[in-house]
Structures are given as C-alpha cells and as structure tokens.
Amino acid sequence: QKEVEQNSGPLSVPEGAIASLNCTYSDRGSQSFFWYRQYSGKSPELIMFIYSNGDKEDGRFTAQLNKASQYVSLLIRDSQPSDSATYLCAVAPNDYKLSFGAGTTVTVRA
Amino acid sequence: DTGVSQNPRHKITKRGQNVTFRCDPISEHNRLYWYRQTLGQGPEFLTYFQNEAQLEKSRLLSDRFSAERPKGSFSTLEIQRTEQGDSAMYLCASSRGPNEKLFFGSGTQLSVL
Numbered sequence: 001q002k003e004v005e006q007n008s009g010p011l012s013v014p015e016g017a018i019a020s021l022n023c024t025y026s027d028r029g030s031q032s033f034f035w036y037r038q039y040s041g042k043s044p045e046l047i048m049f050i051y052s053n054g055d056k057e058d059g060r061f062t063a064q065l066n067k068a069s070q071y072v073s074l075l076i077r078d079s080q081p082s083d084s085a086t087y088l089c090a091v092a093p094n095d096y097k098l099s100f101g102a103g104t105t106v107t108v109r110a
Numbered sequence: 111d112t113g114v115s116q117n118p119r120h121k122i123t124k125r126g127q128n129v130t131f132r133c134d135p136i137s138e139h140n141r142l143y144w145y146r147q148t149l150g151q152g153p154e155f156l157t158y159f160q161n162e163a164q165l166e167k168s169r170l171l172s173d174r175f176s177a178e179r180p181k182g183s184f185s186t187l188e189i190q191r192t193e194q195g196d197s198a199m200y201l202c203a204s205s206r207g208p209n210e211k212l213f214f215g216s217g218t219q220l221s222v223l
Binding site: 032045095 | 145
C-alpha cells in the first residue's frame, strides 16, 4: 500500500465549476497535510496546509481533513484556466519528511 | 527574493559520468531536503539535513549518490557513474523545522544518455 494515494485523474472541469480532489494516507500518526500545485516542467508550489480535522478555506481553495478516515481533500471553487495543473497531496508521517502522492492533473476548460 | 536556488537547471550527461548539483536554501531554514521526481509521479524523498548533519537517507539513495551540506548552508548532491535510470528532476527544498512547510527550488533536470 502506498503511503499517499490520490484519485488518478485526469480531472476535466468547465470554467467556473468546482474541482474536487481526494487523497488518502496510510500512516494514522500523520500530523500535517499539504497541497502543492505543480505546473508542467515547474517545481511544486505550496497552496494549502491543514493540521486539524475540519475545513480550512483560503480564497477559492478549501482543504478538508478527516483523520479518522485518513482522508484529505481539496476543493477549488470557481475554477479558472490558470488552475490547470497537477495537484500533489503531501503528508508528514513524522516530523522530518513529506510523502507525496502521484498527483491529480486538473484541466479547466474555458 | 531569497527563495531556494538550484543549479544547474538542466544537465545532460553520458552514462558513466559523474554529476554534481547545488542547492542554496532559504537563509533562515535549517532543514534541507533532496527529492527526486520522475514523469507522472510525485516527488520521492532522498535525504535531508538538519543544519550540517545528514539525518536520514532513503533506501532509494544507492551508494552512487552522496549529499553534503558543509557548514549547514548550501548542499550538493553528487551522482557517480550515472545510469539511464537516474534521469529525473532533482528537487531541493528547505523548511524552518519539524512539520513546517517545504519550499522547493526550481529543480535540476538530469538526462542521462
């Protein structure tokens, strides 16, 4: 079992719609959870982080965490063409490294 | 902006040659990480430093790979006797400390011919 698994995608959504990305993790002791955005040929860029159960909103992005279900998600509201990228879920199973999922590629259709 | 800086951006080498990459982290960050990413995959952890001490190495890091961080500042990653399977993006990241956000450099794209 992989440490971090994401829905495989690709995910195609129309402009203005909500994109929903899912991630599950195997280490129940994980404490920190991150979403990175990666444009093709570029390095990952942090867009959200969450430490506690529940929802965290930042602009058009909402991260949701459920530690009991070992599940973290990212919602992108009012999707824009500039949101087209690969979104990486990252989990900290300990205090010194992040484990990444394979990513979900999102395409926003104008 | 003093973000994470990596050099070179691209490196093309022949199989069997040695290559060295450099990473300059954000100045106040005492943790430095090396990750490797191949097409269609997320970054894979290779190793990390707390100041100048290398505290963890992944089993992915064969004996041909060595990393250093002298004086706890910049870091180098050397690959000896490169193989075609070493072709990947090598990413450096830094953070302030435990459970803190990682900030990535632009990466070094290695192609082994």
